[in-house]
Amino acid sequence: MKSVVGYPKDVIGLKLLGRPYVVGDEAFEMRSYLDLRYPLQDGVLSEISDRDIEVARHLLTHVVKSAEPGANDEICAVIGVPARASGANKALLLKMAQEVVHTALVVSEPFMVGYGLDKLNNTIIIDIGAGTTDICALKGTVPGPEDQVTLTKAGNYLDERLQNAILERHPELQMNTNVACAVKEQFSFVGAPGEAATFEFRAAGKPVRCDVTESVKVACEALMPDIIESIEILLRSFQPEYQATVLQNIVFAGGGSRIRGLAAYVKDKLRPFGNADVTCVKDPTFDGCRG
Numbered sequence: 001m002k003s004v005v006g007y008p009k010d011v012i013g014l015k016l017l018g019r020p021y022v023v024g025d026e027a028f029e030m031r032s033y034l035d036l037r038y039p040l041q042d043g044v045l046s047e048i049s050d051r052d053i054e055v056a057r058h059l060l061t062h063v064v065k066s067a068e069p070g071a072n073d074e075i076c077a078v079i080g081v082p083a084r085a086s087g088a089n090k091a092l093l094l095k096m097a098q099e100v101v102h103t104a105l106v107v108s109e110p111f112m113v114g115y116g117l118d119k120l121n122n123t124i125i126i127d128i129g130a131g132t133t134d135i136c137a138l139k140g141t142v143p144g145p146e147d148q149v150t151l152t153k154a155g156n157y158l159d160e161r162l163q164n165a166i167l168e169r170h171p172e173l174q175m176n177t178n179v180a181c182a183v184k185e186q187f188s189f190v191g192a193p194g195e196a197a198t199f200e201f202r203a204a205g206k207p208v209r210c211d212v213t214e215s216v217k218v219a220c221e222a223l224m225p226d227i228i229e230s231i232e233i234l235l236r237s238f239q240p241e242y243q244a245t246v247l248q249n250i251v252f253a254g255g256g257s258r259i260r261g262l263a264a265y266v267k268d269k270l271r272p273f274g275n276a277d278v279t280c281v282k283d284p285t286f287d288g289c290r291g
Contacts, residue, residue: 006034023062060100075101080109083134083148110136113253116291123249128256130155137234149230162219174202189260228269248277
């Protein structure tokens with residue numbers, strides 16, 4: 001579910017919607033007549049105004065209702081946040097959550113993935129989400145700030161890069177980040193393309209099919225240098241006798257782990273450090289939740 005809340009732009013939108021607000025994928029589908037608000041931009045509360053806290057409360061209330069709790073059930077929430085989320089952001093999110101649930105815990109997203117996979121020692125988890133890429137070195141203890149990295153280049157950044165890359169080659173196309181996201185979700189890859197990526201766009205209202213293979217490659221690989229550098233930095237933070245073991249436990253999670261060729265690409269880039277075993281989680285949508 002998308003972390004978005006939609007509010008009618010005017011009385012016509014209110015009549016079409018038939019309720020004061022709508023949440024998630026349903027809100028995104030109705031975006032033409034809604035004002036969309038993303039209260040958890042980059043994984044934390046985007047602002048600290050009363051309005052933004054209210055939007056976040058609407059989002060969390062919807063999530064709780066979706067779980068269909070019983071009248072006497074105690075509601076507990078574990079909320080994933082970026083690896084390097086500030087103490088102030090965590091405290092604000094926790095305070096807001098406690099207004100909706102009985103017990104709340106705020107936890108680093110890559111740590112939740114590692115916990116769910118039972119990989120809590122000599123492991124590096126890279127969680128590529130929408131707003132942030134979070135990288136965590138797991139050393140058998142709760143990771144500290146020095147064991148974690150948060151990058152703002154993630155899925156949303158990729159969408160913007162891809163939109164610009166496509167328009168550079170095909171300026172006649174009608175493009176926005178929603179179209180770019182659809183292209184990304186269908187064709188994203190790094191390294192050598194498995195097949196040509198062709199997509200049906202609109203130009204002056206008419207359908208037109210274009211080859212966007214090179215644009216997809218450029219946009220997806222724009223994420224890689226910062227990720228590789230962060231992995232190298234965290235790898236060196238382990239004791240030298242453990243570093244070979246850590247290389248055998250490099251795990252990608254989050255929606256970005258679906259990028260084709262990702263594991264082989266990163267393994268090749270880490271070759272100077274030794275033979276790496278890089279894997280992607282089997283279920284990017286729910287592996288963090290299991291943790």
